[in-house]
Amino acid sequence: MEVLASSSLSPIFTKPNTINPNLSIQVKLFVSQPPKIPKGINFRYARNPRRSNANTRLVFVCNRCLCLLERNDHRKFSGKVMMKSSVNFRKHLSVALVRLVSVLLVSSISVVTTDSPSWGLSEENLLFLEAWRTIDRAYIDKTFNGQSWFRYRESALRNEPMNNREETYMAIKKMIATLDDPFTRFLEPGKFQSLRSGTQGAVTGVGLSIGYPAASDGSPAGLVVISAAPGGPANRAGVSPGDFILGIDNTTTETLTIYDAAQMLQGPEGSTVELAIRSGPETRVLALTRERVSVNPVKSRLCELPGSGSNSPKIGYIKLTTFNQNASGAVKEAIETLRGNNVNAFVLDLRDNSGGSFPEGIEIAKFWLDKGVIVYICDSRGVRDIYDTDGSNAIATSEPLAVLVNKGTASASEILAGALKDNKRALVYGEPTYGKGKIQSVFQLSDGSGLAVTVARYETPAHTDIDKVGVTPDHPLPKSFPKDEEAFCGCLKDPTAACYLNQGLLFSR
Numbered sequence: 001m002e003v004l005a006s007s008s009l010s011p012i013f014t015k016p017n018t019i020n021p022n023l024s025i026q027v028k029l030f031v032s033q034p035p036k037i038p039k040g041i042n043f044r045y046a047r048n049p050r051r052s053n054a055n056t057r058l059v060f061v062c063n064r065c066l067c068l069l070e071r072n073d074h075r076k077f078s079g080k081v082m083m084k085s086s087v088n089f090r091k092h093l094s095v096a097l098v099r100l101v102s103v104l105l106v107s108s109i110s111v112v113t114t115d116s117p118s119w120g121l122s123e124e125n126l127l128f129l130e131a132w133r134t135i136d137r138a139y140i141d142k143t144f145n146g147q148s149w150f151r152y153r154e155s156a157l158r159n160e161p162m163n164n165r166e167e168t169y170m171a172i173k174k175m176i177a178t179l180d181d182p183f184t185r186f187l188e189p190g191k192f193q194s195l196r197s198g199t200q201g202a203v204t205g206v207g208l209s210i211g212y213p214a215a216s217d218g219s220p221a222g223l224v225v226i227s228a229a230p231g232g233p234a235n236r237a238g239v240s241p242g243d244f245i246l247g248i249d250n251t252t253t254e255t256l257t258i259y260d261a262a263q264m265l266q267g268p269e270g271s272t273v274e275l276a277i278r279s280g281p282e283t284r285v286l287a288l289t290r291e292r293v294s295v296n297p298v299k300s301r302l303c304e305l306p307g308s309g310s311n312s313p314k315i316g317y318i319k320l321t322t323f324n325q326n327a328s329g330a331v332k333e334a335i336e337t338l339r340g341n342n343v344n345a346f347v348l349d350l351r352d353n354s355g356g357s358f359p360e361g362i363e364i365a366k367f368w369l370d371k372g373v374i375v376y377i378c379d380s381r382g383v384r385d386i387y388d389t390d391g392s393n394a395i396a397t398s399e400p401l402a403v404l405v406n407k408g409t410a411s412a413s414e415i416l417a418g419a420l421k422d423n424k425r426a427l428v429y430g431e432p433t434y435g436k437g438k439i440q441s442v443f444q445l446s447d448g449s450g451l452a453v454t455v456a457r458y459e460t461p462a463h464t465d466i467d468k469v470g471v472t473p474d475h476p477l478p479k480s481f482p483k484d485e486e487a488f489c490g491c492l493k494d495p496t497a498a499c500y501l502n503q504g505l506l507f508s509r
Contacts, residue, residue, distance in 0.1 A: 124162040127447060129153070131172045131186070134443050135179075138453045140379050145179045152178065169449070176451075182212060182257060183440055184454045191263050192450035195442065204292040205266040206273060207232020209354035210245060210258050211410065211434065222246045222253040222278075223261055226434060227352030227408040229321065230484070233288040239277055241352055241408040246283065247276035266290070297322045298330035302341050303489035305503055313503060315492060316343035316399075317485050320364075323356030323412040328363035335367060335396050345400040345507050348420075351430065351483055355411025358439060365419045366393040368401060372423040373461040375415050377439070384456060400507035401426040405473055410434035417471045418460035427507065428473040437467025477501070 121129070132153050135144075144152075152175065160171040172186050187195060207229030213222070225243045228235040245253050248264045256264075265273060269292045276285050303315040316338030320331060338346070355361075365374045370391040377385040391397070403417050403426045414433045420426035439456045459465050480499045482488055491499035492506075 121157075122162065124165065124168040125157060127165075127168050127445065128156065128160075128162060128171055128175075130445055131451060132156075132175065134445070134451055135176070135184070135453055138441060138443070138455050139179070139184065140438075140454050140456050141179070141181075142380060145181075147178060165447070181454050183438055183452065185257065185452050187442075187450040187452060189448035189450075192442075192444065192448065194263065194266055195450070195452070204269050205262075205290055206234045206275075206288045207291075208234045208239065208245075208265060209352075209408070209410075210261060210265075211354070211436070212258060213244065223256065223258060225408075226354045226410055233291055234275075234286075237286050237288060238279075239275075239286070240279065241406065244278040245275055246278055247274075249274050296330065297324055297327045298334050299485055300334040300338060301485040301489065302338060302343065303492055305492055313345075314341065314343045315489075315503060316341075316346045317349065317488055318346065319349040319483075319485060320413075321353055323353070323358075323360040323364075325357060325360065327357065327360040328367075331364050332367060332395065339396060339399075343399065345402070345503075346396065347402045347404065347488070347506070348426070349404045349483075349488075350409045350413045350417055351404050351406040352408035353410070353413040354408060354434075355413050355436065358412055358415070361412035361415045362387050363393070365389070365416050367395050368397060368420060368425055369423055370394050370397040372419075374419045375461070376459040376463065377456045378459055379456055383459075397425075402506050403428045404477065405430040405433050405471060407431055407434055407470075409471070411436045414466055414471050415458060415460075418462075418464065418466065421471065421474070422461035422464070427475065428471065429475050429477050429506075430473045431476065432472055433466070433470035435466055435468045435470035437465055437469075 132149075136149055156171060156175060160167075160174065162168045162171055169186065169188060176184055176186055209226040209229075210223045211226045213224040223245045225234075225239055225241055225245065227241050228239045245261065247253060248256075248261060251264070253261055267273065267290050269290055271290050272287050273290060274285060274287050276283065297320055299319045299321075301317045303317055305313040305315065316335075318331065318334050318338070320327065335346070362374055366389045369389050371389060374387045374389060376383050377387070401420065403420055405413070405417050405428055409417065409430075410433065414436065417428055417433065421428045437457050437459075438454050439458055440452045441455045443451045443453060445451065457465065457467060460471070464471075478491075478499045478501065481491060481501070482499060487499075491497055491501055492503050494500060495502075
């Protein structure tokens, strides 16, 4: 006979035949304390002559391990348990089994009871659980950085103070910190609203997009400028992509996340913020006045190049500065206006565009492609989703297209550049892009706070993972190549200019 103990919470009994010397019974139960083996039990054993070589055995739970009493011969078992009669064997065996099962059931019920929380959940506990469930469902890494996400929840509910909203927010932040993901973060109600306003086309600040510096020897600690909005306070003060922000209002940025820093850069219109900026070997302190700007994400221009009469080449230049909710509509309008002027080719300038709304990037890619994959969405198990197009939204698929990028090109901009490059729709000019290959979704919690959660990584149509690497351009641009639409046209027209770029080579493979 066998009596087994396992970790199943519900009792499972299997009884293949009636009681006989070869009986096999399994009892699968969760136990906290093992029963003791009764002492001095005498059994008589009536050997089955047809199974004289059978290795019949008794197994009991003993001191949290299995104690095995095996037959040495047809009369004796180790442990000096003797079998004297078949009748007594069945009788005592049945009694022992009933006692054992009773103990196991009581132990199982005890464990189930003590595992359940003995306290009522407060409003603060419920908010914490709401944040926990949001990450549990959406986060890309289902190992949760190698930890038991359920065990963390139970431990936090027991041990983390959540007596008020501030303590609950701290518990949520502490939970997120265990993921070791700088892009998954908690947003208090004010920060959540600031994030929403930034994607809706208006923001008050100094006009900077910032990120974490790439790991390299000699890089100062702090945050790096990805882009400075043209005409914004930082841009007018000479702040450029690649500069380092060492301090904000006398607070070092070494221990700040990019989202805490972004919150410090924003503030009431007309207020002042002080930045310590390092450009190359030079460090300077700038006092910048915050401004409220309605962001128009698109600027466009028609460049007419020297030629003969009506055959003069016409280049349609479109500069896309951000992917807010107006981006795809503004790009579509610019394309249609330029096509109405019979342009021969397009230049899409994504330099210093730090990204924004992922769906807007997908929609803009559809304008240029008649068919093909735009991006693969992947998780830890591989490709999870595919964004592609069948050409139903295409409006400019025949004209030659060049895309301009630099190290300030990030996130949704990289998705767009990668899609156009890998589908052979465009040539890419400039320098390797920033390399943000992770996608975050924003979730609002019931109290007005929110979570930005890394939900996936992406691969370009050629299955290139650009995270921390970026999109590699096909050709470089002249170092002095301008970033505004007026000077851009001049660089295509004047062969003597240092920034001159032959339009014939611009679109040639």
